[in-house]
Amino acid sequence: MLAVLVLAAALWWGGRWAGVSRGPRLAVLGVLLMAVLLAQVVLPAGHPLREATGGGIAGWLMLLGLAAIVVAYRWGLGLLKARAQGAEPPEPVAQGPFTETELERYARHIVLRELGGPGQRKLKDAKVLVIGAGGLGSPALLYLGAAGVGTLGIIDGDRVDNANLQRQVIHMDDAIQQPKVFSAEETLNAQNPRTHVRPYHRDLTEDIAAELFAEYDLILDGTDNFETRYLANRTAVALGKPLISGALSQWEGQVSVFDPARGGPCYQCIFPQAPAPGLAPSCAVAGVLGPLPGVVGSMMAVEAVKVITGAGAALRGEMLIYDALWGETRKITLKKRPDCPVCGLESHAPEA
Numbered sequence: 001m002l003a004v005l006v007l008a009a010a011l012w013w014g015g016r017w018a019g020v021s022r023g024p025r026l027a028v029l030g031v032l033l034m035a036v037l038l039a040q041v042v043l044p045a046g047h048p049l050r051e052a053t054g055g056g057i058a059g060w061l062m063l064l065g066l067a068a069i070v071v072a073y074r075w076g077l078g079l080l081k082a083r084a085q086g087a088e089p090p091e092p093v094a095q096g097p098f099t100e101t102e103l104e105r106y107a108r109h110i111v112l113r114e115l116g117g118p119g120q121r122k123l124k125d126a127k128v129l130v131i132g133a134g135g136l137g138s139p140a141l142l143y144l145g146a147a148g149v150g151t152l153g154i155i156d157g158d159r160v161d162n163a164n165l166q167r168q169v170i171h172m173d174d175a176i177q178q179p180k181v182f183s184a185e186e187t188l189n190a191q192n193p194r195t196h197v198r199p200y201h202r203d204l205t206e207d208i209a210a211e212l213f214a215e216y217d218l219i220l221d222g223t224d225n226f227e228t229r230y231l232a233n234r235t236a237v238a239l240g241k242p243l244i245s246g247a248l249s250q251w252e253g254q255v256s257v258f259d260p261a262r263g264g265p266c267y268q269c270i271f272p273q274a275p276a277p278g279l280a281p282s283c284a285v286a287g288v289l290g291p292l293p294g295v296v297g298s299m300m301a302v303e304a305v306k307v308i309t310g311a312g313a314a315l316r317g318e319m320l321i322y323d324a325l326w327g328e329t330r331k332i333t334l335k336k337r338p339d340c341p342v343c344g345l346e347s348h349a350p351e352a
Contacts, residue, residue, distance in 0.1 A: 135293030136222030233267035253296035
């Protein structure tokens, strides 16, 4: 038996010295082992060749079993090592609330004097609800997710349509007929998996608005109908939540922050009544420039960052109007109406 083991070692190491690869050397050792086992089974007891190769099969079976255990152990160890190497190592937690990856990702925010680490922390802790995952909601969601907002809620009852893709950049071609909130969720998760996305595939209605808004710090309204706008405004005012509103028409867009809890007017102060049918046609009827929602939606995201962090001066009591056709912007002052049925003094006066 010893002679066979010496021969096997000579074949293995001699082949390695000669430059033979591992596979052929294993094959040679396999042939040698099969020949020895065959000799133990076929040749009669006492045969010189059988005696020279161990004198019985029991020892070889024990050796073979031991080798199988070693091979299985090494195989399992290699598998665990491969999994460990293939998985991302846990990120070391940096000083403060951010991981190393987050510090690198948001470095351009953190070096801004007006934001810094405290401002970025406020963004991480913030919960923002976006009404509508369409033209305005798409860029607003993308930039808020990229900025590191911790929780983004999206409520929209529509599905992605081919005609949406000209301007609703959060949706891809293969998402056609998919609910917009789930399409947006997929894109946001791919963009920044550290942002928690909450999709609500339904329209905003009176029976759910108050409970839903109460879960968020800030509301962004990117809808295209006055009924939802008035509902969002009433609910936000009742709960003291800031409401960032954007609107589009053909080549022009506008954005404002409605925050009566901090002294500003509400949406209904500026638009007491919905316009008569036909006076404010939808984008499907009047048309809209494709990049325009990107400009206005990005402005909404900027205002959201400012409101969350307290940086600069948000558009409270002001409306920013952008004319894409002539490349002009202007701001107008918005006044609170004492007789506003939503936020005015009369709406809060005690009954006689």
